[in-house]
Amino acid sequence: MTDLEILRDYIRNETGYEGNLDPDLDLLEKQVLDSFSIVQWAMFIQQRFRIELEAEDLVRDNLSSLSKVIALIDSKGSASVGQGEKPN
Amino acid sequence: MPSSIPRFLCEIAERLPDKVAIVCRTRSATFLQLHQEALATAECLREIGVEPGDRVGICMEKTIDQVSVILGVLFANAVVVPILPRLKESNIRHIVENSGMVALVTDSDRMNEVVGFADITKLIIGHGELDRDWPNLPYMRRFIRPKMFFDRISADNAAIIYSSGSTGRPKGILISHRNLADGTDIVAEYLGTNQEDRICSVLSFNFDYGLNQIWQTIRKGATLYLHNLALPNDLFALLATEKITALPVMPVIITKMFDKRLKLATGSYDFSSLRYVCSTGGRLSDEMLHDFKTTFPSAKIYSMFGLTEAFRSTYLDPSKIDSHPTSIGKAIPDCQVFVFDEQGEECPPNVVGELVHRGATVTKGYWRDPENTAKVFRSHPRFPGETLVFSGDKVRRDEEGYLYFVARGDEMIKTKGFRVSPTEVEAEIVRHPEIVDAVAFAVPNIAVGEDVACAYTTVTRQALPEHILKQYLKANLPNHMVPAYLIHLESFPITGNAGKLDRKAIKQVAFERLGTQQRAVESGSVQV
Numbered sequence: 349m350t351d352l353e354i355l356r357d358y359i360r361n362e363t364g365y366e367g368n369l370d371p372d373l374d375l376l377e378k379q380v381l382d383s384f385s386i387v388q389w390a391m392f393i394q395q396r397f398r399i400e401l402e403a404e405d406l407v408r409d410n411l412s413s414l415s416k417v418i419a420l421i422d423s424k425g426s427a428s429v430g431q432g433e434k435p436n
Numbered sequence: 437m438p439s440s441i442p443r444f445l446c447e448i449a450e451r452l453p454d455k456v457a458i459v460c461r462t463r464s465a466t467f468l469q470l471h472q473e474a475l476a477t478a479e480c481l482r483e484i485g486v487e488p489g490d491r492v493g494i495c496m497e498k499t500i501d502q503v504s505v506i507l508g509v510l511f512a513n514a515v516v517v518p519i520l521p522r523l524k525e526s527n528i529r530h531i532v533e534n535s536g537m538v539a540l541v542t543d544s545d546r547m548n549e550v551v552g553f554a555d556i557t558k559l560i561i562g563h564g565e566l567d568r569d570w571p572n573l574p575y576m577r578r579f580i581r582p583k584m585f586f587d588r589i590s591a592d593n594a595a596i597i598y599s600s601g602s603t604g605r606p607k608g609i610l611i612s613h614r615n616l617a618d619g620t621d622i623v624a625e626y627l628g629t630n631q632e633d634r635i636c637s638v639l640s641f642n643f644d645y646g647l648n649q650i651w652q653t654i655r656k657g658a659t660l661y662l663h664n665l666a667l668p669n670d671l672f673a674l675l676a677t678e679k680i681t682a683l684p685v686m687p688v689i690i691t692k693m694f695d696k697r698l699k700l701a702t703g704s705y706d707f708s709s710l711r712y713v714c715s716t717g718g719r720l721s722d723e724m725l726h727d728f729k730t731t732f733p734s735a736k737i738y739s740m741f742g743l744t745e746a747f748r749s750t751y752l753d754p755s756k757i758d759s760h761p762t763s764i765g766k767a768i769p770d771c772q773v774f775v776f777d778e779q780g781e782e783c784p785p786n787v788v789g790e791l792v793h794r795g796a797t798v799t800k801g802y803w804r805d806p807e808n809t810a811k812v813f814r815s816h817p818r819f820p821g822e823t824l825v826f827s828g829d830k831v832r833r834d835e836e837g838y839l840y841f842v843a844r845g846d847e848m849i850k851t852k853g854f855r856v857s858p859t860e861v862e863a864e865i866v867r868h869p870e871i872v873d874a875v876a877f878a879v880p881n882i883a884v885g886e887d888v889a890c891a892y893t894t895v896t897r898q899a900l901p902e903h904i905l906k907q908y909l910k911a912n913l914p915n916h917m918v919p920a921y922l923i924h925l926e927s928f929p930i931t932g933n934a935g936k937l938d939r940k941a942i943k944q945v946a947f948e949r950l951g952t953q954q955r956a957v958e959s960g961s962v963q964v
């Protein structure tokens with residue numbers, strides 16, 4: 349599975365959202381995610397992709413769409429190799 | 437001109453026309469602009485056919501346009517009926533039908549949530565794109581020359597706020613212009629709201645508490661910063677960069693703000709501008725107080741208490757937060773709070789009784805519900821001709837006069853800032869073809885107030901797979917009503933010979949089951 353598919357699967361399973369999940373769709377604006385589920389979303393991303401998100405990463409602008417999350421994962425990619433499954 | 441929110445806006449637009457009233461991300465509006473937008477909105481609504489006294493639903497995301505619509509409805513002397521976005525169709529239908537609303541203003545984005553009501557109410561777009569099928573207020577406003585409206589008196593109805601009752605459907609609490617104006621001045625007095633204030637609005641404008649931040653801003657010429665809380669670090673950045681002075685929150689928001697599962701940016705900012713944080717809607721835990729004090733050392737902490745029927749009843753003087761951390765304080769200015777026993781006599785210190793509220797913020801009663809109004813809005817021999825609110829909540833008063841919340845009088849579940857009626861949850865669950873009976877109840881969880889739990893029995897006497905049942909409930913209930921815990925029982929105990937469900941015994945069994953379940957799974961099922 350590609351990163352995009354992994355992220356899409358998560359959103360579909362966790363939220364039951366059946367609409368179009370365009371990579372640029374604003375998940376908060378379209379109410380796919382809310383202030384409760386976005387925290388789970390952030391934790392899932394950390395665990396699944398074995399990256400550690402710092403305070404400055406954990407902002408709306410980095411997590412509000414699939415494409416932004418992929419960019420975030422890519423930016424963290426090389427630095428995060430070998431980190432544990434539960435970085436927090 | 438009588439005391440009212442529209443009057444406050446007229447005054448401030450004249451006194452501080454060019455001051456920024458409201459900021460929402462990249463957009464902002466001055467008091468003059470807000471005033472013009474509100475007047476133009478009122479004129480558009482009249483044009484569409486809204487008459488004084490008509491109910492107008494507002495189901496919108498928090499934007500400057502939402503504020504303009506709220507104010508516009510008030511200027512048109514119509515009645516604001518907030519509708520929480522993302523309610524399910526049946527919940528919205530109840531509010532639309534019960535209030536008898538003539539129009540419903542929504543965003544173009546969420547038109548599909550309400551389009552089913554087009555046959556019973558006029559649909560209007562208050563924010564977003566033009567659609568030839570529906571009137572669009574931001575577009576219409578451009579072609580309207582605003583004029584003043586003077587046909588309002590302060591006894592007129594200003595808003596109906598729907599709140600879940602312990603039985604049946606949500607009840608609409610009817611609020612006058614005078615109630616809103618008095619509530620504004622009372623809160624401004626004890627919070628010391630002033631022209632230098634930069635108030636952060638994280639709360640929804642669908643409740644009296646959140647709306648009060650708009651009123652405070654208009655009354656005192658402060659500036660309001662709208663923020664839709666998603667991740668706490670965005671809020672911390674806003675607080676620091678905009679030098680926010682006032683932060684009204686609720687326990688559920690505090691929990692989100694200081695979510696320990698995430699790395700927080702609290703250490704990297706200067707929050708010394710923050711004058712106070714205030715909270716209502718549930719107790720502040722030791723941890724919440726600790727988080728406040730360490731993160732915002734300069735801020736006073738106001739712990740407050742109230743119910744929509746009387747808006748606000750008490751607040752604790754911030755200087756007493758360390759000596760009386762669990763107290764809900766004393767009566768707000770211009771109101772009295774009594775602790776009455778069942779005979780209507782005042783309870784001596786430390787004896788638990790019912791909280792009874794007297795004064796300016798007593799609302800007009802429940803909309804079209806004389807029966808329930810008569811139960812809660814009552815007179816007392818000591819105050820002939822006056823209506824007091826008998827809250828049903830159990831409280832006690834200590835020797836110094838500080839009040840303490842003891843228990844609610846009803847079975848309502850208070851979760852994530854919402855009042856959830858067990859009957860409403862049960863009614864939805866038993867619609868599942870395999871479920872026979874259901875009993876919903878509260879499980880204490882200080883992070884969110886309470887979690888919703890629900891015990892159920894099935895036709896087959898077998899448990900349903902939890903994720904399937906949850907999926908079903910998520911599709912049919914608003915998120916905050918979906919139980920965090922689902923407990924299958926083979927059968928329900930019945931009371932004596934009446935054949936009624938023994939709710940107390942069911943709860944007890946469910947709690948025991950829940951205890952073992954939790955230990956066994958040790959899962960992340962406690963949602964925060």
